[in-house]
Amino acid sequence: MNSFTYFRTDAVDTAVRERASEPTAKFIAGGTNLLDLMKENVEHPTHLIDITRLPLTTISDNVDGGLRLGALVTNADTAYNEQVIQRYPLLSQAILAGASPQLRNMATDGGNLLQRTRCYYFYDTATPCNKREPGSGCSALNGYNRIHAILGASNHCIATHPSDMCVALAALEAEVRVTGSNGERTIPFADFHRLPGDTPNIDNTLEPGELITAIDLPARGFPEYFQYLKLRDRASYAFALVSVAAALEMEGGTITAARIALGGVAHKPWRKPEAEAALVGKPANKENFQAAAELLLAGAQGYEHNAFKIELAKRVIVRALGQAAKLEPTA
Amino acid sequence: MSTPLVTNTIGKPINRVDGVEKVTGKAKYAAEFNVPDLAYGVVISSAITKGKIKSFDASDALSLEGVLQVFTHENRPKLAWFDISYKDQDAPPGAPFRPLHNATIKYSGQPIALVVAETFELARYAATLVRVEYEELTHETDLEANLHKARKPKHGVADLLKPPPPKPRGDFDRVYAEDPNKVAGRYVHSAEHHNPMELFATTVSYEKNGKLTIYDKTQGVTNSILYVTQVFNIPFSDVRVLSPYMGGGFGSGLRPQYQLFMAVMAARELKRSVRVSLTRQQMFTFGHRPATVQQVALGALADGSMNALYHDAMSETSKFEDYTEVVVNWGGQLYPPENVTLDYKLVPLDVYSPLDMRAPGGVTGMSALEVAMDELAYNLGMDPLQLRLKNYTDHDYNQNKPYSSKELRECYRQGAERFGWPSRNMEPRSMKKDHNLIGWGMATGMWEANQMPARAEAVLMVNGKLRVSSATADIGTGTYTIMTQIAADTLGLPISDVLFKLGDTDMPVAPISGGSWTAATVGTAVQTVCQEVGKSLLKLAKNMPDSLFKGAKWEDITFSDKHMRLKNDPNVAVSLQTLVDLNGGKAVRETSTGLPNALKQRNFSRATHSAVFVEVMVDEDLGTVKVTRAVTAVAGGRILNPKTARSQILGGMVWGLSKALEEESVMDHNFGRFMNHNLAEYHVAVNADIHDLDVIFVEEHDDVVNPLGVKGLGEIGIVGMPAAIANAIFHATGRRVRDLPIRLDALL
Structure with a gap:
């Protein structure tokens, strides 16, 4: 960890100005990922701007009937918020599937979006990694890649995004509100994270210096038929091998709307609109879920240690949809 | 001959005697002993698996104010020449790994340098500035292949x-x-990998007279002192190793790990106290x-x-x-x-x-x-x-x-x-x-x-309380507690009157704590030495005027309720306090060895x-x-x-x-x-x-x-x-x- 200077403010515009003045600065909130990366010598900010005192700590109703999560609301406070539990139980479930209570108490909602991959090679500065050091190569491609991507990867990077919360946010079609030197803007969740392509060092579409101020949840929360199902190598405190956020609207036994997002399989939460569309108007049953799973996994590519994820993902999708439709027990 | 044990506490679910110390944070671990003027060492690990170090460039690190030294194989002090000096109690056949020995890299993560600075943070940062040039050779690490x-x-x-x-x-x-x-x-x-919660760490306190007091994470302080005295050619009398608590061992502390070498080397060279603590990543760079x-x-x-x-x-x-x-x-x-x-x-x-x-x-x-x-x-x-x-x-x-x-x-x-x-x-x-x-x-x-041989000391103090010690370890298993129980029952004392201490090379020697043998090994030593104290007490009892123990043999007596008693007439009793009072104002002190009974075994x-x-x-x-x-x-x-x-x-x-x-x-x-x-x-x-x-x-x-x-x-x-x-x-x-x-x- 290098030496750095530290600055704290309670005003959003001051924070943004401070950040603009130093290109190698970083915002810090809960620090649950950034501090680790600094200790591992992966991130080297010269200046830390502590944003924990900014007034972005509330959950409030939006005029469109949706809910606004301040960027600095903790993961724990979000998961246990009455409104979230009532209206967006999928999000609450996803958050509680991640990390540990201690981490969720520290980690913020904005920070959750910005956590970096858990790829072993990204964390080990003795090995090449295009995400950490562009142009150095991808060690995972021909290395140990059990936890790596099967969808949307490139020859430059097969890392995955590690968040659980983001998988639910993708399914719910949240929007990310950001502010920067050029003013405020809103980014649809599907456009927030990006695929690695040949610039895997860039995780998302934030412009340099932009600050996440809030996450907007649309009015439609799928509170009736939903399931976040996470598969991992132990029962808690492990990143997803595959996770599924499934949300349905149903009339009788017929699906009227469907959202499916996958975690642990790509550089971003993975959605396929055609897989969701294929379910609409169809009865909720295993055959239709299986067909959706096939569509979602179309084009999937396995590597030496993670090819099992392709079949596993399909089975998790079928199970999660079945649970969301209340056709299967959730225990 | 042993007199049958009256089991008052043995076999009972006694709470850990060190439990309160542990849960209140009073129990100190190797990296928690703070000594004045402490410097901090951070180990640099090899990025390659096999080959040679061509060169180090530590100039950027050394130019930082507060960086004291970067130790490598090029500037390390003279050390013992022969492999035998590097062999510890758990060393397998072969030539033990020697930290900073020469330019050869034998495995990935091998410690190749130690950066010492005024603060831990500075040492950690300086370590990232040291540039290492390697000459890489093809390695073989795949068992199947x-x-x-x-x-x-x-x-x-x-x-x-x-x-x-x-x-x-x-x-x-x-x-x-x-x-x-x-x-x-x-x-x-x-x-x-063992991955005990506590990272391997050593704090070396450099005393005014140049002697070293070493707080080490180890499953055997004797193993550590032997290693240090042999490798650095220091007399035993100039070194003391302590390890009162260990945050998990599981075998990882059966051999001296390289942070001990690093901390001792730096302390001797810099003539000041040094702590070296490994990182979690470095916990994957030894056994x-x-x-x-x-x-x-x-x-x-x-x-x-x-x-x-x-x-x-x-x-x-x-x-x-x-x-x-x-x-x-x-x-x-x-x-x-x-x-x-x-x-x-x-x-x-x-x-x-x-x-x-x-x-x-x-x-x-x-x-x-x-x-x-x-x-x-x-x-x-x-x-x-x-x-x-x-x-x-x-x-x-x-x-x-x-x-x-x-x-x-x-x-x-x-x-x-x-x-x-x-x-x-x-x-x-x-x-x-x-x-x-x-x-x-x-x-x-x-x-x-x-069962191994081990030694222990027991002291019945003038206040009637018993202090027992052995240079063994409690790696979280409950050694403190069961030894206290054995000592208490052997001399008929309540747990509260017994203090058992361990993990200090000033105490009688015990082997590394592993192989499931500590209860049998140190337990036997503790029982034996407490019996020796009992025998001394019997002598004192016999010398009392009109003593009812005059004709009693060791086999005839028993201890319970803070008293020595005749087995066949438990009402004939004398309190341990009375007996120690007869010892001319001195404690009754015995040291003894518990040996396996090879003939029987x-x-x-x-x-x-x-x-x-x-x-x-x-x-x-x-x-x-x-x-x-x-x-x-x-x-x-x-x-x-x-x-x-x-x-x-x-x-x-x-x-x-x-x-x-x-x-x-x-x-x-x-x-x-x-x-x-x-x-x-x-x-x-x-x-x-x-x-x-x-x-x-x-x-x-x-x-x-x-x-x-x-x-x-x-x-x-x-x-x-x-x-x-x-x-x-x-x-x-x-x-x-x-x-x-x-x-x-x-x-x-």
Whole structure:
């Protein structure tokens, strides 16, 4: 960890100005990922701007009937918020599937979006990694890649995004509100994270210096038929091998709307609109879920240690949809 | 002659005497001893696996204000010349690794430099600025790819504790070929790292007179002081090593780790106090449980009588030491087949020497053998427990000696009853709930019951309280507590009147704490020295005017309720306080050695046993395994403290689950480097993995192992667990998985 200077403010515009003045600065909130990366010598900010005192700590109703999560609301406070539990139980479930209570108490909602991959090679500065050091190569491609991507990867990077919360946010079609030197803007969740392509060092579409101020949840929360199902190598405190956020609207036994997002399989939460569309108007049953799973996994590519994820993902999708439709027990 | 122990506290679930200190943070660990003017060292680890360091450029690091020195092989002080000086009490045959010895890189993560600075943060930052140029050579780290290089291990003193396989007996090949029922399988186990919670750390306090007081994370302060005095050529009188508490050892502290070397070197060179603490990543840069490939073949007659056993193992070691463990011998000790071939070979690789890790070799070998037993039972169409009972023996055919005690049959009976085994339907996939297949499996566990020599001191102080000490360790097992109990009962004192101290080289010497021998070893020393105090007290009693003890012999007296008494007339009593008052104002002090009774022990084989029963739920579609309940019944001699004993077994069971389903140090052979070197990606069991665990201690009397009748419980809890889980998974799914860990993709 290098030496750095530290600055704290309670005003959003001051924070943004401070950040603009130093290109190698970083915002810090809960620090649950950034501090680790600094200790591992992966991130080297010269200046830390502590944003924990900014007034972005509330959950409030939006005029469109949706809910606004301040960027600095903790993961724990979000998961246990009455409104979230009532209206967006999928999000609450996803958050509680991640990390540990201690981490969720520290980690913020904005920070959750910005956590970096858990790829072993990204964390080990003795090995090449295009995400950490562009142009150095991808060690995972021909290395140990059990936890790596099967969808949307490139020859430059097969890392995955590690968040659980983001998988639910993708399914719910949240929007990310950001502010920067050029003013405020809103980014649809599907456009927030990006695929690695040949610039895997860039995780998302934030412009340099932009600050996440809030996450907007649309009015439609799928509170009736939903399931976040996470598969991992132990029962808690492990990143997803595959996770599924499934949300349905149903009339009788017929699906009227469907959202499916996958975690642990790509550089971003993975959605396929055609897989969701294929379910609409169809009865909720295993055959239709299986067909959706096939569509979602179309084009999937396995590597030496993670090819099992392709079949596993399909089975998790079928199970999660079945649970969301209340056709299967959730225990 | 020993006088029978009046057990007042022994056998009772006494709380840990150090419990309050630990939970209130008063207990200090090696990196927590703060001394004035402390400097901090951070180790730089090699980025390559094999080759040479061409050059260091430490100029940027050294230019920072507050950076004191960057030590490398180029500027290190002169050290001992010969390998023998670097050998510690747990060193395998070979040439021990010497930190900063020369430019040669022998394994990935090898410590190559130490940066010392005024603050930890500065040292850590400076370490990132040191540029290292390497000349890389091709490495070999893949066990599977190098099996053709397997060879017999070199012999050494390690053979005493880790005997090589016995010579073949009978004719395995012929009998196995003719057997009507037989199974054979290949078992691949991954490397694992101990990963105790506490990182390895050493704080060296550089005293005004140049003497060193060293706080080290170690399973034996004697081992550390021997290493330091020999390597640095310092007299014993100038060094004191302390390790009052240890945040988990599991074998990782059986050898002095390189932070001890680094901290002592820097303190001597800089003539000031230095602390070196390793990082979690660096916890993957020394000993580990070796990766192994095993083959087991079992043959039996149609009635289930086993008559043929084959077990071989190929295990990784480093290219500088022949680390061995007992992997293949267990079947020949546990079962009676007459035709047995056992073989054990090593494959030297460009890795650090493996290191004893809880039940080293035992859990490895038994995890293969007991899965093969299950397979044989299914081959015979016989209940797996019945197969064990059919082949039960009280004789160790490897050594051709009877067991000093073996209540394994009772373990099977009580464990099976508690678990409900008799109602088991043998058919795989016969139990199901929703998506979950349910399976029941069982396995046997076994470990040695060893005893070493150790010394202890006991002082009955003028205030009537007893202070007992020995330079042993409490690696979290409960040594403080059980030694306090033994001392208290031997002299009839309440626990509150006894203070037991350990982990200080100023105390009488004790061996490293491992191999499940500490209770037997140090317990015997403590009992013996307290008896010596008792004998001195008897002399004082005899000298009292009109003493009623005048004609009493040692055999005639007993201690209880703070008094010495005549056995046949307990009302004839004198308080210990009265007796110590007669000692001319001085404490009554004795030092003595507890020795194994070799004459008695040599005619017997000595071991602990266990029977493990496990229920799993396997998601039929998703492959996830949940161990819903497990029962372990242990025959481990006398149980000194059922509470700490139960904790030991529970810890072993949890680790057994972890080993069976989760743990693996993953090496990327492109780099020859362990890649999941943190606790997020090196998975150990978490609370959510653990459900109903039950422990039974079976009555077992044994006056051969030692006068206390204790066998030690450190290892036995883990041994049978992985095989029982693998067998339960077979029962649930019909899939026989022989490799560990068993993760969901193995069951999709």
